[in-house]
Amino acid sequence: xxxxxxxxxxxxxxxxxxxxxxxxxxxxxxxxxxxxxxxxxxxxxxxxxxxxxxxxxxxxxxxxxxxxxxxxxxxxxxxxxxxxxxxxxxxxxxxxxxxxxxxxxxxxxxxxxxxxxxxxxxxxxxxxxxxxxxxxxxxxxxxxxxxxxxxxxxxxxxxxxxxxxxxxxxxxxxxxxxxxxxxxxxxxxxxxxxxxxxxxxxxxxxxxxxxxxxxxxxxxxxxxxxxxxxxxxxxxxxxxxxxxxxxxxxxxxxxxxxxxxxxxxxxxxxxxxxxxxxxxxxxxxxxxxxxxxxxxxxxxxxxxxxxxxxxxxxxxxxxxxxxxxxxxxxxxxxxxxxxxxxxxxxxxxxxxxxxxxxxxxxxxxxxxxxxxxxxxxxxxxxxxxxxxxxxxxxxxxxxxxxxxxxxxxxxxxxxxxxxxxxxxx
Amino acid sequence: xxxxxxxxxxxxxxxxxxxxxxxxxxxxxxxxxxxxxxxxxxxxxxxxxxxxxxxxxxxxxxxxxxxxxxxxxxxxxxxxxxxxxxxxxxxxxxxxxxxxxxxxxxxxxxxxxxxxxxxxxxxxxxxxxxxxxxxxxxxxxxxxxxxxxxxxxxxxxxxxxxxxxxxxxxxxxxxxxxxxxxxxxxxxxxxxxxxxxxxxxxxxxxxxxxxxxxxxxxxxxxxxxxxxxxx
Numbered sequence: 001x002x003x004x005x006x007x008x009x010x011x012x013x014x015x016x017x018x019x020x021x022x023x024x025x026x027x028x029x030x031x032x033x034x035x036x037x038x039x040x041x042x043x044x045x046x047x048x049x050x051x052x053x054x055x056x057x058x059x060x061x062x063x064x065x066x067x068x069x070x071x072x073x074x075x076x077x078x079x080x081x082x083x084x085x086x087x088x089x090x091x092x093x094x095x096x097x098x099x100x101x102x103x104x105x106x107x108x109x110x111x112x113x114x115x116x117x118x119x120x121x122x123x124x125x126x127x128x129x130x131x132x133x134x135x136x137x138x139x140x141x142x143x144x145x146x147x148x149x150x151x152x153x154x155x156x157x158x159x160x161x162x163x164x165x166x167x168x169x170x171x172x173x174x175x176x177x178x179x180x181x182x183x184x185x186x187x188x189x190x191x192x193x194x195x196x197x198x199x200x201x202x203x204x205x206x207x208x209x210x211x212x213x214x215x216x217x218x219x220x221x222x223x224x225x226x227x228x229x230x231x232x233x234x235x236x237x238x239x240x241x242x243x244x245x246x247x248x249x250x251x252x253x254x255x256x257x258x259x260x261x262x263x264x265x266x267x268x269x270x271x272x273x274x275x276x277x278x279x280x281x282x283x284x285x286x287x288x289x290x291x292x293x294x295x296x297x298x299x300x301x302x303x304x305x306x307x308x309x310x311x312x313x314x315x316x317x318x319x320x321x322x323x324x325x326x327x328x329x330x331x332x333x334x335x336x337x338x339x340x341x342x343x344x345x346x347x348x349x350x351x352x353x354x355x356x357x358x359x360x361x362x363x364x365x366x367x368x369x370x371x372x373x374x375x376x377x378x379x380x381x382x383x384x385x386x387x388x389x390x391x392x393x394x395x396x397x398x399x400x401x402x403x404x405x406x407x408x409x410x411x412x413x414x415x416x417x418x419x420x421x422x423x424x425x
Numbered sequence: 426x427x428x429x430x431x432x433x434x435x436x437x438x439x440x441x442x443x444x445x446x447x448x449x450x451x452x453x454x455x456x457x458x459x460x461x462x463x464x465x466x467x468x469x470x471x472x473x474x475x476x477x478x479x480x481x482x483x484x485x486x487x488x489x490x491x492x493x494x495x496x497x498x499x500x501x502x503x504x505x506x507x508x509x510x511x512x513x514x515x516x517x518x519x520x521x522x523x524x525x526x527x528x529x530x531x532x533x534x535x536x537x538x539x540x541x542x543x544x545x546x547x548x549x550x551x552x553x554x555x556x557x558x559x560x561x562x563x564x565x566x567x568x569x570x571x572x573x574x575x576x577x578x579x580x581x582x583x584x585x586x587x588x589x590x591x592x593x594x595x596x597x598x599x600x601x602x603x604x605x606x607x608x609x610x611x612x613x614x615x616x617x618x619x620x621x622x623x624x625x626x627x628x629x630x631x632x633x634x635x636x637x638x639x640x641x642x643x644x645x646x647x648x649x650x651x652x653x654x655x656x
Contacts, residue, residue, distance in 0.1 A: 018498070262512060
């Protein structure tokens with residue numbers, strides 16, 4: 001025990017005397033978490049609160065035009081401007097081309113009348129027992145033109161087109177139901193308005209956010225709930241550079257070999273590193289957590305909330321710390337110089353974090369990258385955090401990820417100990 | 426590579442282990458201190474087989490490696506305290522011993538300074554202090570005076586002599602023949618992994634006609650061809 005304590009004391013002193021290393025270990029994650037959260041929060045905000053400028057030219061001046069305009073005005077996504085009557089379709093094209101508006105919608109003259117006419121022809125043909133083709137031959141072509149700026153986000157584009165389709169289909173269906181109801185009432189000789197298909201109840205959509213399968217609503221995904229755990233994990237894994245560098249330095253200057261000639265068992269030497277760097281990881285987490293909880297609201301970002309899962313977050317941090325320490329030992333077992341360890345450590349952690357969903361959440365990744373993310377220990381860590389922060393998970397729900405992290409640590413430890421055996425001291 | 430090396434060092438001796446670069450000195454030291462395993466052969470220390478008694482041997486052996494194998498970012502005192510604790514020394518006894526050594530080597534005024542700021546000689550002194558901190562029975566020194574000024578060398582050699590007087594057996598490797606001639610009670614000359622001569626310095630000089638000192642004997646036995654291989 002005395003030996004272990006003195007080794008821990010030695011590693012602790014070496015760590016705190018390395019000022020550049022301290023900045024690297026503790027300041028870098030704080031800077032990263034606030035910068036990345038700010039950037040992503042800004043991006044999310046622009047997607048949710050900054051409206052897309054939309055110009056509607058309503059040449060129809062009837063029900064379709066009014067419905068589409070109301071529908072678009074009802075969406076927070078769009079800042080709707082109705083073009084004055086003198087505006088032409090060419091003007092709308094030009095204004096979108098110039099970038100005055102991101103979207104231009106042109107509802108042609110007589111659109112409502114044409115739709116009503118088409119429905120009348122269709123229903124009449126159906127009730128007269130005529131083939132569909134007879135009615136179709138007599139129908140007018142109806143379309144709503146949409147001009148789009150090429151910079152428009154594809155999500156907005158899809159949302160816009162869905163809204164337009166929904167609005168036009170709703171009004172078309174309404175006309176159709178009214179016409180069919182009218183025909184049915186006429187034929188059945190029911191009193192006026194007795195039968196109406198339009199009175200049918202639409203299918204309701206109920207939104208429920210699940211937390212751990214118990215139906216309780218939990219935090220929705222935002223930049224803070226992703227970035228605080230993400231950059232904590234990144235910082236935890238970045239200790240591999242400091243750890244492997246420290247081990248290689250001790251190997252190169254002969255102090256490691258000297259320790260091995262003393263009554264200092266190799267496992268005790270390793271354990272001191274594990275304890276010191278696990279404490280470093282915990283401190284990193286607490287610093288990032290404190291920043292997310294208390295500083296973020298001050299700078300206008302949403303505060304980080306663990307939903308009372310602090311203890312389980314510590315479990316995840318410790319599992320990730322063990323995985324990172326194991327990885328650091330593995331690197332130090334194969335690298336022969338500090339430079340090799342630094343370069344390999346930094347590059348591998350950046351790659352593992354990129355594919356693991358630290359920079360960009362995995363659900364935004366293409367399929368092949370999403371599949372690849374499953375091999376990254378940082379992904380196991382972030383998934384465990386998502387489970388706790390977003391889904392209000394419990395110990396059982398994070399156990400698979402924790403086991404993966406510990407398994408990874410165990411494999412790294414075993415390989416590095418075996419590799420140490422083959423290396424000369 | 427060592428071949429058929431047979432060394433017997435008696436209690437209380439200062440044994441000089443001399444040889445050109447690549448002769449096998451550091452390999453021998455590494456095997457004796459447990460850093461390397463011999464492919465074959467038998468080794469005993471303190472009358473005990475090494476393989477079975479490694480823990481005991483580590484406790485009673487002091488090694489002063491060729492490198493300054495201490496932590497430069499720590500102070501002299503911190504280095505000694507940490508290495509002493511690893512030897513399992515009692516804190517009170519350790520404190521007294523550290524102060525005794527710092528006084529002996531004239532480093533008391535520098536005890537709270539980082540080793541990184543020390544001169545080469547001061548670093549070598551701390552390197553030696555770590556090796557003798559726990560009062561070992563056998564002290565192995567691998568070129569302990571290489572690259573230091575005369576004053577530091579004198580301090581180190583005087584301390585080695587007084588340690589020997591206290592009963593510490595010393596195995597010492599060096600390229601400095603004059604130093605070895607004055608310090609050692611017996612020397613062994615190794616070349617190509619084999620022991621080519623072994624006797625007291627005076628005995629070796631007498632056995633080689635025309636050689637006035639140990640350096641002349643050494644050159645006669647190992648030749649004048651340059652060696653550049655790391656041991």
